[in-house]
Amino acid sequence: MAKQKLKRFAEFATMPNTFDFAHQLKGKWNTEVFKNNNPIVLELGCGKGEYTLALAHLYPNKNFIGIDIKSNRMWVGAKKALEQNQMNIAFLRIVLHKIHEFFEAGEVSEIWITFPDPFVRIRSAKHRLTHPRFLQLYKQILHPEGLINFKTDSDELFSFTQIMLSKIGIEPILVETDVHGNPNAEPLLKNVRTYYENLFSAKGKKIKFMKFSLLNLSTDHITKFEEWFEAERKKLVALGHSTGI
Numbered sequence: 001m002a003k004q005k006l007k008r009f010a011e012f013a014t015m016p017n018t019f020d021f022a023h024q025l026k027g028k029w030n031t032e033v034f035k036n037n038n039p040i041v042l043e044l045g046c047g048k049g050e051y052t053l054a055l056a057h058l059y060p061n062k063n064f065i066g067i068d069i070k071s072n073r074m075w076v077g078a079k080k081a082l083e084q085n086q087m088n089i090a091f092l093r094i095v096l097h098k099i100h101e102f103f104e105a106g107e108v109s110e111i112w113i114t115f116p117d118p119f120v121r122i123r124s125a126k127h128r129l130t131h132p133r134f135l136q137l138y139k140q141i142l143h144p145e146g147l148i149n150f151k152t153d154s155d156e157l158f159s160f161t162q163i164m165l166s167k168i169g170i171e172p173i174l175v176e177t178d179v180h181g182n183p184n185a186e187p188l189l190k191n192v193r194t195y196y197e198n199l200f201s202a203k204g205k206k207i208k209f210m211k212f213s214l215l216n217l218s219t220d221h222i223t224k225f226e227e228w229f230e231a232e233r234k235k236l237v238a239l240g241h242s243t244g245i
C-alpha cells in the first residue's frame with residue numbers, strides 16, 4: 001500500500017467524524033453522534049464525500065453519513081468537514097451488503113446513490129448498488145416515506161435500473177435523462193456536482209437521475225425479477241454476450 005494511503009487509513013481511525021464498522025451505533029446515530037433529532041441522509045459509495053459535503057452544507061437541519069469501503073477516499077471528505085466545522089457529517093466504512101447491520105429500521109430518511117460503479121458485466125450484476133438485493137437491504141433501514149436518489153453517467157446502469165423497477169412494480173417519482181441539458185431540471189441536481197460528474201459531462205456523457213420509493217417493494221416481485229433476469233442472462237450468454245442487461 002502506498003505511504004499516503006497507509007497514513008490516511010491510520011488517521012481515518014482517529015478522526016472524530018469517522019467510524020469503522022461501527023455496529024454499536026445501530027439505532028443510535030442521532031443520540032450518540034449528531035446529538036440532535038434531525039433526519040439522517042446516507043450517500044452510498046460516497047468516495048471522497050463531495051456530494052455528502054455539498055448536501056450537508058445546503059441542508060444544515062439534516063444529518064449526513066457518507067458510506068464507502070475505501071477509508072483513504074473518505075478521509076478527504078472527513079478532513080474537509082472538520083476544517084469547515086461542518087458538524088452534520090459523519091463517514092462510515094463498511095461493505096454495503098451489510099448496511100442493515102448498522103442502521104435500525106426506519107432510522108434513515110433518504111438515500112443518495114451517486115455515480116456508483118456500473119458493473120456492466122452480467123455476472124457482476126449483483127454488485128450494482130441499485131440491484132434488488134441491495135434495495136431489499138435499503139428498505140430495511142429506510143423510513144416508509146423515505147426516498148432513493150440515484151445519479152449516474154452510465155447508460156447501462158440507468159437502463160438496468162429502469163427495467164428492473166418496472167419489473168418489480170415500482171414507478172419512479174422523477175426521471176431525468178439529461179440533467180445538465182434540461183433547463184428545468186431541479187437546481188439541486190444541476191448545481192451539486194462531483195469531480196467524476198464534471199469529468200463525464202465534459203466528455204459529453206449525459207448525467208441521468210431517478211428518484212423512487214421502496215414502499216411497494218416485495219419479495220414476490222424480486223423473485224419474479226430474478227426469474228426474468230436469469231432467463232435473459234441465459235439467452236445473452238448463449239449468444240456469447242457478457243453484457244446486455
Ligand SMILES: C[S@@+](CC[C@H](N)C(=O)[O-])C[C@H]1O[C@@H](n2cnc3c(N)ncnc32)[C@H](O)[C@@H]1O
Binds near residue numbers: 044049067073
Ligand atoms: C465510482 S466511485 C463514486 C464515488 C462518488 N460517489 C463520486 O460520485 O465521486 C464508487 C464508490 O463506491 C464504493 N463502493 C462500491 N461498491 C461498494 C460496496 N459494496 N461497499 C462499499 N463501498 C462500495 C467504491 O469504493 C467507490 O469509492
